[in-house]
Amino acid sequence: MARTAFTLLLLAGLALILSACQQESEAPPKKEAAAPAAVPAGPPPRVDPALAAQGKDLYNQNCVFCHQADGIGKPGFAPSLTNPELLSISSDRFLLATIRDGRPGTGMPPFAHLGRKNIEAIVAFLRSHATLPDRSAEVDAEPESHGDPRLGKFWFDQICSTCHGENGDGYVAGGTGTAIGKEGFLSKATDGFIRETIRKGRSNTRMLGFSGPDAMANLSESEIDDIIAYLRTVPSKN
């Protein structure tokens, strides 16, 4: 415990120094990301039950081995696909394209051979587990990050790399977090999707949120954007 407190103090000190350096360099004032939008009240999306039933069969044939029954996932092996926060912020476009193309360099294979109709059925099955409203349009419309990748690297190395691996390599690095530094994820996720995941986390997984009093570490909106800016630079360095 004492060591954790000491590390936190050290981090806070370093952050102060870093932000002081930044002010001295007369950088133009950074645009803060939009404040988190209020969650619109509303029911989870309606799903065609026949399509979802067809999707369930396809899921059980193709995905259950890794993503487990009901898509609950398995830490360090495959993420949860029925997690409420994931379903709430991921568009059909994100899910369809991720399933079609897989994530090169990770355990997630491409499923283009199933064809679009079947992949749509699987997405309907996943969505039948949703408990929160679909906020994907609003999240994807959030402004792009204009953060500072150098500061973002500092935070990433200190906080995120423990689980996501150095350079966001994911499970191959031995942690429980996915490969968020690889093109397979970054080419499909908007800055709003990444920002919202960092803020809120994903309940019942090891990905806790980083915003608000219950956070693992309370990151400001501009620190979150610094991390996104850093992540965007990672694939080109590998």
Ligand code: HEC
């Ligand atoms: C051999 C194991 C394996 C199989 C089979 C598999 N996946 Fe995956 N899947 C993974 C892994 C590992 C990841 C995380 C990759 C990473 O590190 O980014 C993943 C990630 C995903 C994601 C992204 C989730 C997120 O949190 O962003 C989706 C969506 C997905 N898989 C859907 C499916 C579907 C649908 C099927 C069946 C058609 C399937 N997967 C089959 C291993 C698998």
Ligand code: HEC
């Ligand atoms: C204690 C471990 C842990 C830490 C620390 C952590 N994460 Fe995660 N993160 C996870 C796990 C686990 C998941 C996937 C959830 C699942 O398995 O269903 C995840 C998912 C994500 C995703 C969604 C990726 C996808 O494939 O859809 C993003 C983005 C993300 N984390 C960013 C971050 C950032 C940025 C930090 C540092 C500020 C961070 N995480 C710190 C464990 C962690």
